Amino acid sequence: MNPKKKIIITTALTGAITVPTQTPHLPWTIERLAEDAALCAEAGSAVIHVHARDQQTGAPSSDMEVYGAILKAIKERTDVVICTSTGGSFAMTPAERVRVVPTWKPELASCNMGSLNFSFHPIARRYQDEDYQFSWEKQWLEGSEDAIFPNTFRSIKHFVNEMKKAGTRPEFEVYDVGHLYNLDFLIKEGVVEKPLWIQFVMGVLGGIRATLYDLTHMLETANRLFGPENFNWSVIGAGYPHQFNMGVAAITMGGHARVGLEDNIFLRRGVLARNHELVEKIARIAGEFEREPATPAEVREFLGLKGLENVGF
Numbered sequence: 135m136n137p138k139k140k141i142i143i144t145t146a147l148t149g150a151i152t153v154p155t156q157t158p159h160l161p162w163t164i165e166r167l168a169e170d171a172a173l174c175a176e177a178g179s180a181v182i183h184v185h186a187r188d189q190q191t192g193a194p195s196s197d198m199e200v201y202g203a204i205l206k207a208i209k210e211r212t213d214v215v216i217c218t219s220t221g222g223s224f225a226m227t228p229a230e231r232v233r234v235v236p237t238w239k240p241e242l243a244s245c246n247m248g249s250l251n252f253s254f255h256p257i258a259r260r261y262q263d264e265d266y267q268f269s270w271e272k273q274w275l276e277g278s279e280d281a282i283f284p285n286t287f288r289s290i291k292h293f294v295n296e297m298k299k300a301g302t303r304p305e306f307e308v309y310d311v312g313h314l315y316n317l318d319f320l321i322k323e324g325v326v327e328k329p330l331w332i333q334f335v336m337g338v339l340g341g342i343r344a345t346l347y348d349l350t351h352m353l354e355t356a357n358r359l360f361g362p363e364n365f366n367w368s369v370i371g372a373g374y375p376h377q378f379n380m381g382v383a384a385i386t387m388g389g390h391a392r393v394g395l396e397d398n399i400f401l402r403r404g405v406l407a408r409n410h411e412l413v414e415k416i417a418r419i420a421g422e423f424e425r426e427p428a429t430p431a432e433v434r435e436f437l438g439l440k441g442l443e444n445v446g447f
């Protein structure tokens with residue numbers, strides 16, 4: 135795959151931040167997640183990032199049976215690369231978050247590179263008590279004001295080692311410059327090996343902002359620490375319009391892009407999106423810059439993944 139001509143579009147279908155009250159398009163049942171994955175794949179997304187949610191309430195869940203059922207349902211519909219979340223939610227323990235790796239042995243999994251405040255409490259200001267669809271949602275949003283997303287060195291080392299055992303490639307989520315230094319430390323310790331697949335997470339409240347200056351700083355730091363030949367990168371912009379601002383930056387700077395309702399619910403200002411519409415939009419913009427969506431087969435080869443025949447679901 136020539137990364138100058140191709141772009142890897144990842145879709146984060148549901149995550150653990152967005153609540154059902156925010157948008158009727160948020161998929162959280164097994165069937166809707168599989169349906170969205172298939173539509174996104176058709177629109178040009180080669181990687182689907184997956185979290186599990188409770189099938190009755192839509193609340194983030196670490197139930198391995200539900201997780202497995204989602205993975206199997208997606209696999210039945212499409213051959214996309216599935217990147218499972220080991221970020222889970224801030225309410226889960228690291229042990230609960232990493233369990234998906236030994237249990238389902240995915241091709242790719244997120245690996246969060248440092249601890250941070252991780253808050254989305256300002257979203258709660260948009261709603262009155264009677265607006266909420268489920269009883270957990272208000273406390274979920276408001277409670278994040280006091281949340282720390284813990285990713286200690288010992289825990290990251292454990293996550294990386296579980297991924298090695300399962301033949302799962304880590305996608306390193308970096309939310310701030312210090313996380314790149316954490317990655318560098320773990321390379322020097324022999325825990326992490328190059329080449330790296332890095333996701334720059336821009337605009338989480340508690341991490342670095344989603345501006346071009348900040349992205350350039352992250353990229354320059356990664357270039358200096360790892361050498362540009364030793365990593366490939368994708369970018370998340372949290373919220374609207376950051377998802378598209380950062381996506382366009384990636385398109386023009388040789389990176390790859392993640393879209394999806396985990397990070398942003400709007401297609402245009404005030405217009406709620408479906409997942410595949412976000413893929414269509416970023417694919418269309420990328421096409422204007424002569425970068426076509428990479429296929430799952432191209433991504434497997436480019437990232438050196440073990441293949442769908444070797445996953446545990």
Ligand code: KMH
Nearest residue numbers: 219220221222244307335
């Ligand atoms: N929630 C995103 C900002 C993960 O799932 O491990 C980052 C993320 C991390 O997707």
Ligand code: ZN
Nearest residue numbers: 149219221396
């Ligand atoms: Zn996620």
